[in-house]
Amino acid sequence: MKKLSIVILVLISTLAKAQTNYEQGMQKAFQLWGTNPTEASNMFERIASAEPDNWLPFYYAAQVNIVSSFGEKNEEKLAALLKKAQDLINDATAISKNNPEILVLQALLHTAWIAFDGATYGMTLSGKIVDLYAKAEVLAPENPRVVYCKAEWNMGSARYFGQDTAAFCKDLERAVQLFATFKPETPFGPNWGKDRAETLLQSCK
Secondary structure (H helix, E strand, C coil): CHHHHHHHHHHHHHHHHHHHHHHHHHHHHHHHHCCCHHHHHHHHHHHHHHCCCCHHHHHHHHHHHHHHHCCCCCHHHHHHHHHHHHHHHHHHHHHCCCCHHHHHHHHHHHHHHHHHCHHHHHHHHHHHHHHHHHHHHHHCCCCHHHHHHHHHHHHHHHHHCCCCCHHHHHHHHHHHHHHHHCCCCCCCCCCCCHHHHHHHHHHCC
């Protein structure tokens, strides 16, 4: 009985230490993101290697690369960033299938290609983006990132074709309302987008 108690205590201690290391690593990676995205991505990947059943480190490593790709003018660099991001999204999806947060991230990756060269990639990827947002909306209609990102995509598409964007302002307003009450499922669950949604909503007024 005594040996069993010792084993249980050791197990609890090990799990607690692993959790602490995970939390410290994630916090450090988020801090690095603002100053050194490459190192932040690398740290998220190292955490992912240590947490193979956790989709979040893969998700954030992918997101760092996707965000870094917007505005990149060199196609070779862009392709490297988005290839890495796609591999990480694939890893995250293998762990957490039909995850609306990952679907939104996949849509943003496709959007990065279109932002780089709409004439080349718009025809092949626009339909995929629409499908991803439609699927995410079915899975999580109250997720503010799903609502806001879909609205921003629709607004961008409308501008590209010279159409009025006002019809999507109500979706941004709803997204902002959803952000006000949204609580991530876990401490490091995705919680981004509120500021961007509010900025876009202001442009409607």
